Amino acid sequence: MMHPFAARAAAGQAHLRIMETTDIHVNVEPYDYYADRPNDTFGLARTASIIRAIRAEATNSVLVDNGDIIQGNPLGDFVAYERGLKRGDVHPVIRAMNTLGYEASTLGNHEFNYGLEFLSNALAGAAFPFVSANLVNGTTLAADPAKDRTFVPPWRIVERTLRDGAGAERRIRLGFIGFVPPQIMVWDAKNLSGNVQTRDIVAAARAHVPVMREAGADLVVALCHSGIDGSPASDGMENAALHLAGVPGIDVVLSGHQHLVFPGPDFKDVPGADVAKGTLQGKPAVMAGFWGSHLGLVDLLLEEDGGTWRILSHTSEARPIYRRADGKIQALVESQPAVSESVKADHEATLAYVRRPVGTSAAPLHSYFALVADDPSVQIVSIAQTWYVTEMLKGSKWEGLPVLSAAAPFKAGGRGGPDYYTDVPAGPIAIKNVADLYLYPNTVRAVEVTGATVREWLERSAGQFNRIEPGKADQPLVDPTFPSYNFDVIDGVTYRIDLTQPARYDKDGKLVAPDAHRIVDLAHAGRPIDPDARFVVATNNYRAGGGGNFPGVTEKAVIFVGPDTNRDVLVRYIVSVGTINPSADANWSFVPVPGASVVFETGPKGRAYAASVKGVTITEAGDGQNGFARYRIAF
Incomplete structure (x- = not known):
C-alpha cells in the first residue's frame, strides 16, 4: 500500500522509506531447530517478502540492519563449532543478507561470542559495510572520541539519488553511524579484554555526529544496537536509544537489542517515548522485534531548500510477518526463494548436526x-x-x-x-x-x-x-x-x-x-x-x-x-x-x-x-x- 507521503510529495520534496531489520540471530529460515519443525513467527526469508513489497511500492528506500546477526541458533553454532569459518568463506546469514541489498549494518553484542577472528572473517564476506562508533581497537582511548581508532569504521556517508514529487532527481547524502552496548566488555571479556575497548554510546555520538555533518551528511541515521530505557542518562548505559535521540544532529534512531517492538505498548510508560507518533524525544524511531519477526519502517517526507534537506513529516511502524488470531499463528507472508536458496546447504547440514x-x-x-x-x-x-x-x-x-x-x-x-x-x-x-x-x-x-x-x-x-x-x-x-x-x-x-x-x-x-x-x-x-x-x-x-x-x-x-x-x-x-x-x-x-x-x-x-x-x-x-x-x- 502506497504511503500517504508519496502522494503528498511536491516538487523539491521526496518520500524516503528507511527499512530496518534487527536481532536476526542467524534465523534465516522460518524453522525452529530446537523443536525440529517450521515456525511462522520468524525468519529473514519471510521478512524479505515485506522488503520486496516496500521496494515495489516506494520510489525511494534504503535497507539497514541493527546487529546481532551471526549468533543465536544451532545454525550459528554449527558454523562456529563444526564447519568453521576461514577467511574467504561467507557466513550463511551474511550470504542471505547479501541477496537483499543492505546499505549498512552495525554490530550487536552477540557478534563477539565466537571471538574477534571469527567475527572479522564473517564481516569480510559482507557486500555491505559495518559501522560502530563506540568500539575502539586496543586498550587506549583517544582524548577526542572522534579520533578513536575504531574496530570498524564509526560511520559512513552514502550518496543517493531521490526522485521528488515532480519526478526530478535530487542528490542526498545519507549518514549511518553505529553503536553497541558497552557491556560487551563484561559479557565477552574472554574474547575482548586487551583487544578492544568501548565508549559510552551518547558520548561517542556527541563527538562523531558533528564530524559527519561537517563531512556533508544531509541526514544522520543512528543504527543503535541498544534499547529504550526511560531512566536518567548514565555513563555506559546499556539501553541508551532514548538519550541518543537527544543528541543534536541525529535525525532518525533505529533501535534493537531488547527484542521488543517500537512503536508499541512495550514502551507506553517510558517518558520521552511517544508510541502514538513513533518518536524518541521527538525524533522518528523504530525497533523491529527480533529474529525477523518485523520489518521496521521509518517514513520521511523530506524537502530540499538551497541544498539543505529537512524533515517535514515522519511516521514509524514495525510491520509483522505474522499475526495471532484465536490462539493460532497465521503467516502474513511467504519466504523469498532466493534467500532460502542461499542457505539451503547450511540449513540441511544444521539439521543433521542437531539430530x-x-x-x-x-x-x-x-x-x-x-x-x-x-x-x-x-x-x-x-x-x-x-x-x-x-x-x-x-x-x-x-x-x-x-x-x-x-x-x-x-x-x-x-x-x-x-x-x-x-x-x-x-x-x-x-x-x-x-x-x-x-x-x-x-x-x-x-x-x-x-x-x-x-x-x-x-x-x-x-x-x-x-x-x-x-x-x-x-x-x-x-x-x-x-x-x-x-x-x-x-x-x-x-x-x-x-x-x-x-x-x-x-x-x-x-x-x-x-x-x-x-x-x-x-x-x-x-x-x-x-x-x-x-x-x-x-x-x-x-x-x-x-x-x-x-x-x-x-x-x-x-x-x-x-x-x-x-x-x-x-x-x-x-x-x-x-x-x-x-x-x-x-x-x-x-x-x-x-x-x-x-x-x-x-x-x-x-x-x-x-x-x-x-x-x-x-x-x-x-x-x-x-x-x-x-x-x-x-x-
Whole structure:
C-alpha cells in the first residue's frame, strides 16, 4: 500500500522509506531447530517478502540492519563449532543478507561470542559495510572520541539519488553511524579484554555526529544496537536509544537489542517515548522485534531548500510477518526463494548436526514451570556444571570447598510465545535437545563466595516475583519484565522464598528494600548456612563477569575460567553417564501465604507435566493471553 507521503510529495520534496531489520540471530529460515519443525513467527526469508513489497511500492528506500546477526541458533553454532569459518568463506546469514541489498549494518553484542577472528572473517564476506562508533581497537582511548581508532569504521556517508514529487532527481547524502552496548566488555571479556575497548554510546555520538555533518551528511541515521530505557542518562548505559535521540544532529534512531517492538505498548510508560507518533524525544524511531519477526519502517517526507534537506513529516511502524488470531499463528507472508536458496546447504547440514544423538534421558526435560518451582531442565544443567567444576578444581587450593551451581531457565515463554519452552520427551537426547536446554554459547566459570553472598545472590533472583498479600485470591506471581535468564536457582543448598516480603532488589539489580529478606531457611548440608563460610559456585561467563548486577558476583570473585562452553559441558556429562535422570529435587519452594492464591501463565503443553511438579500443587485456571495457559497455586 502506497504511503500517504508519496502522494503528498511536491516538487523539491521526496518520500524516503528507511527499512530496518534487527536481532536476526542467524534465523534465516522460518524453522525452529530446537523443536525440529517450521515456525511462522520468524525468519529473514519471510521478512524479505515485506522488503520486496516496500521496494515495489516506494520510489525511494534504503535497507539497514541493527546487529546481532551471526549468533543465536544451532545454525550459528554449527558454523562456529563444526564447519568453521576461514577467511574467504561467507557466513550463511551474511550470504542471505547479501541477496537483499543492505546499505549498512552495525554490530550487536552477540557478534563477539565466537571471538574477534571469527567475527572479522564473517564481516569480510559482507557486500555491505559495518559501522560502530563506540568500539575502539586496543586498550587506549583517544582524548577526542572522534579520533578513536575504531574496530570498524564509526560511520559512513552514502550518496543517493531521490526522485521528488515532480519526478526530478535530487542528490542526498545519507549518514549511518553505529553503536553497541558497552557491556560487551563484561559479557565477552574472554574474547575482548586487551583487544578492544568501548565508549559510552551518547558520548561517542556527541563527538562523531558533528564530524559527519561537517563531512556533508544531509541526514544522520543512528543504527543503535541498544534499547529504550526511560531512566536518567548514565555513563555506559546499556539501553541508551532514548538519550541518543537527544543528541543534536541525529535525525532518525533505529533501535534493537531488547527484542521488543517500537512503536508499541512495550514502551507506553517510558517518558520521552511517544508510541502514538513513533518518536524518541521527538525524533522518528523504530525497533523491529527480533529474529525477523518485523520489518521496521521509518517514513520521511523530506524537502530540499538551497541544498539543505529537512524533515517535514515522519511516521514509524514495525510491520509483522505474522499475526495471532484465536490462539493460532497465521503467516502474513511467504519466504523469498532466493534467500532460502542461499542457505539451503547450511540449513540441511544444521539439521543433521542437531539430530545427532549423544545419550538417553530416563525422564522428560521441560521448562513449563521453571519460574515457579524447581525444574528438571535447570536441574540437569546444574548437575553437569557441578560435575565439571568439581573435576576441574581437583588438586587446586579450592578442592574440598562445597561446590554449588547457579543456573537459570532460558526458554520460559515470555516474548518468545507459548511454545517457547524446553520440551524433550524421555528417550534419546540429541544435540538439538542440549542446545535447547542451554541456548547461549557461554563458557563455564566458577566464583568463590561467602554464605552471605549466596543469600544475596538468591535475593536478587527472587526479585522475579511480585509481592503477595495474605488472604487475597489469584494474585499475579511473576513480574513479566524480569528476564528469566536472571532467575538463578542455586543447587547444593535448600531455601524457601517468602513472597509476603517486598523484593530486596529490583529487576535491574538495584537494592530497593534494604530491610527486606525473601530468602528464608537457607541451609547447606542440612544446617543453616554460615554467612562467613566459603563456597565455590559454578556459573557462566555472563554472570561471573557481572551480568545481571548480582551483588558480590564480579570478575574479582572468579577462581576458574573454563575453556569449554556450558553447552559442551552438558553434552560431555550426558555422554559420560549415558543415561540421565533429570528429576528436580525441590531444593527451593515458597513459604505458604495464608489464605492466598497466585496465578501465572505458561505454555498449554505444560498441562501434561503439572501434576508431577514437586514442592507445589498446580491447578489449571483457564486460558491466558496470546495463546498461553493460566495456572493457579493455592497456599
